[in-house]
Amino acid sequence: MAGTKLDAIDRRILAALQEDAHTTMERLAEIVGLSPSPCARRVRQLEAAGVIKRYVAVVDQDKVGLPISVFASIRLERQREDELDRFAKAISRWPEIVECYLMTGQRDYLLRIVVKDLPAYEAFLKRTLTRLEGVASIESSFALSQVKHSQALPVE
Incomplete structure (x- = not known):
């Protein structure tokens, strides 16, 4: 391997x-x-070899009361390594953030956040993301429906 x-x-x-x-x-x-x-x-x-990282159960987010997916684009004030590391460490503590990608382009990070409703997202935004030092802007987009979701990689 x-x-x-x-x-x-x-x-x-x-x-x-x-x-x-x-x-x-x-x-x-x-x-x-x-x-x-x-x-x-x-x-x-x-x-x-680490090709198979782990085995997990795929949970239906609607059935566990977390039907809202929010995609938040984050731009940092500076893109220095220590700033990027500090942001990554901070967001890793919050279970609402289920995916996080360091991006190219106009935004530095793209987050997928799951919550039970809009007030829950507003509370999460106010108590966490807006309080992070070094965040210049946050742009949120709400998923209307999920057209495709797969954990499977096209290995064949």
């Missing part, structure tokens, strides 16, 4: 696990065309 060279079987394993990580090793082996022992060995190698 050094250099993360993936062959066709590795890619089939990854595609199958991305579809259902709860599948049995026997079923996974059947899907990818191996016997269970070599399949399990391949999965362990993918895990050891």
